[in-house]
Amino acid sequence: GKSTLLRTISGLMKTNAGRISFDGKAIHSEPPENIVTHGVVHVPEGRRLFPLMSVKDNLLVGAYNARARGETEKTLAEVYELLPRLAERQNQLAMTLSGGEQQMVAIGRGLMAKPQLLMLDEPSLGLAPILIKDIFKTVRQIADHGITVLMVEQDVRHSLSLSDRGYVLEHGRVVMEGKADQLIDDPHIKKAYLGI
The missing domain is CATH 3.40.50.300 (P-loop containing nucleotide triphosphate hydrolases)
Known part of the structure; x- marks a missing residue:
């Protein structure tokens, strides 16, 4: 997508x-x-x-x-x-x-x-x-x-670290968006995309 x-x-x-x-x-x-x-x-x-x-x-x-x-x-x-x-x-x-x-x-x-x-x-x-x-x-x-x-x-971690904003797409839809530093700290992002 x-x-x-x-x-x-x-x-x-x-x-x-x-x-x-x-x-x-x-x-x-x-x-x-x-x-x-x-x-x-x-x-x-x-x-x-x-x-x-x-x-x-x-x-x-x-x-x-x-x-x-x-x-x-x-x-x-x-x-x-x-x-x-x-x-x-x-x-x-x-x-x-x-x-x-x-x-x-x-x-x-x-x-x-x-x-x-x-x-x-x-x-x-x-x-x-x-x-x-x-x-x-x-x-x-x-x-x-x-x-x-x-x-x-x-590479979610590196790309968010250099970005101003991020958008998370799942199945062709934006499911999350926001300032990159906020997304890096989001528990859903950490679990689903960063393996933390």
Whole structure:
């Protein structure tokens, strides 16, 4: 249900009922490329890079929308500032990177689209614990730069520790929501999701 939510918001899946609005505009009936132009960007689970393209070229793919055009070099410099390892490896093929570096490229590609809302689907999936810390640190920095981040994540403890708010979905419905620090301390969350 959580990944389905992101896919529906981004226009990759059609809604059966209801309405999705962003910034006061209905977007639920628009194709994905138009939704990106509104500032809603989805970084899907599994990275989905172009393995035989360079890091830089993978990043530039994210800038092919009306919202991002014309600011590509400036945005690329901002992504390299936020993710300096990508600048160091900009000419390397994506397939030669570690899993954590590939995830950074996927996030950087999303940032190249100039999002107001960046949706991340399981950014820590399959990564070593030390790399997960780097990914989460980057997510917090993105939010600190004024970009709203909506993250679907199995690692409840770490994701809530860096979030302002949290939402708990069960069977496609929001069953709990609130400030992240309150959710971490909630007895139901501790028992059901943190194993405490």
